[in-house]
Amino acid sequence: MLETKLKKENMRSDIIFERLWNDYTALNPDVSAIYDAFVAAGETVINDHIAFRTLNHPRICIEKLSRVFLDAGYVEKGNYHFEAKKLVAKHYEKQDDPTAPRVFISHLLLEEFSDELQMNFNQLIDQIPKGFEDEKELIFSKDIFGTASFSIYEKLRKESEYAAWVYAFGFRANHFTVSVNHLKKFSTLGHVNDFLKSKGFRLNQSGGEIKGNPEELLEQSSTLAGLYNLQFTDGKHSIPGCYYEFALRYPDEEGNLYNGFIAKSADKIFESTDFYSK
Ligand code: NI
Numbered sequence: 001m002l003e004t005k006l007k008k009e010n011m012r013s014d015i016i017f018e019r020l021w022n023d024y025t026a027l028n029p030d031v032s033a034i035y036d037a038f039v040a041a042g043e044t045v046i047n048d049h050i051a052f053r054t055l056n057h058p059r060i061c062i063e064k065l066s067r068v069f070l071d072a073g074y075v076e077k078g079n080y081h082f083e084a085k086k087l088v089a090k091h092y093e094k095q096d097d098p099t100a101p102r103v104f105i106s107h108l109l110l111e112e113f114s115d116e117l118q119m120n121f122n123q124l125i126d127q128i129p130k131g132f133e134d135e136k137e138l139i140f141s142k143d144i145f146g147t148a149s150f151s152i153y154e155k156l157r158k159e160s161e162y163a164a165w166v167y168a169f170g171f172r173a174n175h176f177t178v179s180v181n182h183l184k185k186f187s188t189l190g191h192v193n194d195f196l197k198s199k200g201f202r203l204n205q206s207g208g209e210i211k212g213n214p215e216e217l218l219e220q221s222s223t224l225a226g227l228y229n230l231q232f233t234d235g236k237h238s239i240p241g242c243y244y245e246f247a248l249r250y251p252d253e254e255g256n257l258y259n260g261f262i263a264k265s266a267d268k269i270f271e272s273t274d275f276y277s278k
Helices: 002-008 013-027 029-040 062-071 115-126 136-140 150-159 161-169 189-198 263-273
Strands: 047-055 074-082 087-094 102-108 175-179 218-222 227-232 235-240 243-249
Touching: 013 029, 013 047, 013 062, 013 136, 013 175, 029 243, 047 062, 047 161, 047 243, 062 074, 062 087, 062 102, 062 136, 074 102, 074 263, 102 161, 115 150, 115 161, 150 161, 150 235, 161 263, 189 218, 189 243, 218 263, 243 263
Parallel strands: 047 102, 175 243
Antiparallel strands: 047 175, 074 087, 087 102, 218 243, 227 235
């Protein structure tokens, strides 16, 4: 009885982020190393946003993944369309807490891909237990599609690196993002990038190291996703996992810090998990 009652209660956002962070750092040792390097430099790391990837299927679309955050006090703020990548996204902010990380969720527009890709995903989604899409655990479910087949992964990747990533890694944080505004010793994103490179980390160069500019009110950079040795049905294969992002926001003409995202920049940031096209 108590268990059922607890399940129905809303999960606090700090608890949600802690669980996501623990999974994310366990999967990506580079992230912990970077986080520790900032702490060793005397910084307190605050998250600008956390991003998730999914598909526009009614059972697992943005609206399903965002539920747990809406229940925790988040509200929908921005809508984005990434034409080249064939995906749309929404961002959410916590109503009563401007220091809480923004939540960014994108989903792939399945109908813009081949019948085979759609059929593969429809079959996989049919295997998700009925009702699970409305559980709070959805956002933490990781390999929701079961152990991936490397041949399906490879086929998906030919059409969309994003689709292949979702298939292999499922629902978990795709990236956390350090708020450069909250760092005391790094006034520019260039300083942050130099610091990371001096520690031996590789940055995503697609579209230049820094995406966006002060006029757009948002600058972002990211590491290249670390390789992860994932267990597939036919053995282990090394594939790009998650990346760590860094964001510096600027105030608008009224002096309010810009809270949105720039579609053009995010388009390039998405490529942080795409080693194959380089
Ligand atoms: Ni991001």
